[in-house]
Amino acid sequence: MTLNAILSFNVTDRFLRYVTIDTQSDPESDSCPSTAKQKNLGNLLVKELLAIGVADAHIDEYGYVYATIPANTNKANVPVICFCSHMDTSPDCSGENVKPIIHKNYQGQDLVLPDDATQILKMSEHPDLKNQIGNDIITASGTTLLGADNKAGVAEIMDACYHLINHPEIKHGDIRILFTPDEEIGRGVDKVDIKKLGAYAGYTIDGESAGNMENETFSADGLKLIIHGLSAHPGFAKGKMESAIKIAGEIVAKLPLNLSPEGTSGMQGFVHPVGISGHVEEATIDFIIRDFDERKLKEHERVIRDIADEVLKKYPNSSRTIDIKPQYRNMKGVLEKHPQIVEYGMDAIKRAGMDAKLCSIRGGTDGSRLSFMGLPCPNIFAGEHAFHGKQEWVSVQDMQKAVETILHLCMIWEEKA
Ligand SMILES: [Zn+2]
Numbered sequence: 001m002t003l004n005a006i007l008s009f010n011v012t013d014r015f016l017r018y019v020t021i022d023t024q025s026d027p028e029s030d031s032c033p034s035t036a037k038q039k040n041l042g043n044l045l046v047k048e049l050l051a052i053g054v055a056d057a058h059i060d061e062y063g064y065v066y067a068t069i070p071a072n073t074n075k076a077n078v079p080v081i082c083f084c085s086h087m088d089t090s091p092d093c094s095g096e097n098v099k100p101i102i103h104k105n106y107q108g109q110d111l112v113l114p115d116d117a118t119q120i121l122k123m124s125e126h127p128d129l130k131n132q133i134g135n136d137i138i139t140a141s142g143t144t145l146l147g148a149d150n151k152a153g154v155a156e157i158m159d160a161c162y163h164l165i166n167h168p169e170i171k172h173g174d175i176r177i178l179f180t181p182d183e184e185i186g187r188g189v190d191k192v193d194i195k196k197l198g199a200y201a202g203y204t205i206d207g208e209s210a211g212n213m214e215n216e217t218f219s220a221d222g223l224k225l226i227i228h229g230l231s232a233h234p235g236f237a238k239g240k241m242e243s244a245i246k247i248a249g250e251i252v253a254k255l256p257l258n259l260s261p262e263g264t265s266g267m268q269g270f271v272h273p274v275g276i277s278g279h280v281e282e283a284t285i286d287f288i289i290r291d292f293d294e295r296k297l298k299e300h301e302r303v304i305r306d307i308a309d310e311v312l313k314k315y316p317n318s319s320r321t322i323d324i325k326p327q328y329r330n331m332k333g334v335l336e337k338h339p340q341i342v343e344y345g346m347d348a349i350k351r352a353g354m355d356a357k358l359c360s361i362r363g364g365t366d367g368s369r370l371s372f373m374g375l376p377c378p379n380i381f382a383g384e385h386a387f388h389g390k391q392e393w394v395s396v397q398d399m400q401k402a403v404e405t406i407l408h409l410c411m412i413w414e415e416k417a
Pocket residue numbers: 086149150183206
């Protein structure tokens with residue numbers, strides 16, 4: 001069935017509505033959701049789902065939105081599948097008062113954002129714009145992020161829900177919808193009720209270029225290195241003081257470029273100091289450790305330990321402690337046990353008229369943790385680009401392709417059951 005013949009997409013209107021709602025998350029907050037304003041979007045989504053006839057849509061106390069599109073097939077054995085996107089936007093860039101702009105029929109020109117003329121989207125800096133000639137590009141106005149990460153995904157899933165309800169000729173099993181808060185601060189699935197979802201497979205709709213699907217994420221640890229120095233009155237410190245601040249500085253300066261985010265790409269891992277604090281007696285460096293190969297995390301952690309020990313040789317009265325906490329793991333190992341989940345995703349992308357490309361993501365997704373909680377969950381493109389910044393963009397046509405992909409996926413699961 002060619003879907004675009006029967007569909008009248010509403011995904012753009014939805015997207016423009018959702019991005020004007022500020023849902024920035026806050027890593028400093030301990031509450032869930034980390035910012036109460038995320039519920040403003042959650043409540044709106046529930047209202048819209050109820051209005052299109054998704055009867056069980058609701059938001060829970062933590063700000064998670066759950067909903068079900070009941071099966072419309074005679075087959076009893078169609079697995080329940082779940083589509084998931086996150087509602088929050090990154091703390092790295094303001095999401096307040098977002099003013100989305102549609103640049104119709106893009107012809108490769110520079111896109112100057114009106115509220116800050118220094119913000120210019122150039123094709124040379126955004127190579128994916130090459131694939132968008134003739135399309136309609138949506139950006140923010142220059143002072144905020146756009147929020148396509150991940151409100152493009154939210155709008156696409158919402159539009160797919162609308163079509164599933166209004167086109168009974170699209171046959172499907174039970175479809176579960178999940179919208180999460182706080183993904184950008186690494187807490188997106190902390191309060192997910194996996195039992196309540198009761199799904200066999202999940203798909204996050206939070207990837208970049210049209211046609212891409214990601215079945216592999218980093219494995220990730222956090223490492224805290226604490227330097228214990230030796231304090232002395234600065235007027236009488238000669239030959240005595242061992243400043244933890246300076247020791248920490250020496251350690252950071254010795255981190256190898258070929259094991260850093262700015263010196264690696266593709267399948268290479270890194271160690272990355274994300275925070276440093278302290279005084280003469282004690283200093284703390286917080287690292288994130290990343291690699292696709294979980295076993296290599298240990299090797300990378302050893303590099304930090306070895307550098308610290310090497311530096312500390314010069315400071316006989318100082319020492320260090322290291323504390324490592326696992327953060328998330330590469331979902332590939334889980335997905336390989338259920339190969340049809342990725343296979344059907346690739347089929348759906350092809351049926352929607354694109355070249356399907358399987359990729360790895362140099363980061364984590366809600367899906368990497370969901371996969372280890374019992375819901376295998378690769379990531380499908382949402383069309384979002386240059387996220388977490390003022391030049392973030394998405395195209396109308398890519399969002400429509402994502403809606404089609406979601407609908408084809410629902411049909412494929414039904415067809416193959
Ligand atoms: Zn995202």
